[in-house]
Amino acid sequence: MSVTPTDAAAVTRTATARELLDLVLGSPAAVAVHDKQAWLGLFSERHVVEDPVGGRPVLGGLYDRRSRVRGGAPLDRFWDTFIAPNDIRFHIENDDIVSGLDVIRDVTIETRLGGGVVAKAPMHLLYETTLDDGAPRIRRIAAHWEVAPMFAQVAGVDRAKLGVAAAMGTRMLRLQGLGGSLAFGLAVRSVGERGKRSVRRLVADARRGDQRSLDLLGGHSVENVTKVIAAGDTVTATCTVDGAHAVLFCYLNRRTMQVTKTVVYR
Structure with a gap:
């Protein structure tokens, strides 16, 4: 959601x-x-x-x-x-x-x-x-x-x-x-690279038109993902939404490494 x-x-x-x-x-x-x-x-x-x-x-x-x-x-x-x-x-x-x-x-x-x-x-x-x-x-x-x-x-x-x-x-x-x-x-233990891959996959799937991924991202078209940070159960990323600077926050289930919630700030 x-x-x-x-x-x-x-x-x-x-x-x-x-x-x-x-x-x-x-x-x-x-x-x-x-x-x-x-x-x-x-x-x-x-x-x-x-x-x-x-x-x-x-x-x-x-x-x-x-x-x-x-x-x-x-x-x-x-x-x-x-x-x-x-x-x-x-x-x-x-x-x-x-x-x-x-x-x-x-x-x-x-x-x-x-x-x-x-x-x-x-x-x-x-x-x-x-x-x-x-x-x-x-x-x-x-x-x-x-x-x-x-x-x-x-x-x-x-x-x-x-x-x-x-x-x-x-x-x-x-x-x-x-x-x-x-x-x-x-605190060194986080979702790490596996979590980052999950977020990149979510963004890529949304860009391909996958409805579940689009819904999870609130319908936002997230592009130009850079500066990806994994901390705790969260992955954050600098990105653009509709061509403007934004920051994506993704919260993951640490057992499955699936994104369960997102917030897009822009």
Whole structure:
């Protein structure tokens, strides 16, 4: 089945597309200057951060066993683990898409980890927004990127890479605990190349006129599929629809590797 992005009919009277885009752009802006409080302030009271998709999600507004309070402590620890120690730069590859209450970004993120070690990750970022006390806030971030290629860029036996790995491991154990550290590593397991082939086959079958494939894609004519990313149970791809830039999100059954749901953002 095809899923329509979040219905914003009741909210867009207050939150315009420009406001939502400004909200989302506040995230890389705060990250660039290491303004933790500004970044935390972008999120709704209850929030989810999946970074990467397929790893353990960061849940806000629920009881947190480590801090023993209900609030944003997990997001605070996420910042301290993955953002605070690094220089993170966003390289925009296509125009941002605002669809209802969702904002989709097609980017490559460059992370400078210290000691001259740099890792780049092609990503599709999905921001789902909401209103908190009348103001637009980020409700969910789903960062679709592949963990294995990132690991490969920072792995090595030279002093700088060994130092980065040791510091990262120590920081993750201290802030995320053993379970959180293991969960991050396990995010390397995704639908992978088999999932990508399923998506490419779906798009090809739809272009040949296969009705089931067309229905699954919501009747959209998807073409020029590039930058295909497998993360968790999801495959995302930069593409064009009716000649315009779009991003395709496909959700798969991990047992059969069949696409069960799609969303086309354009």
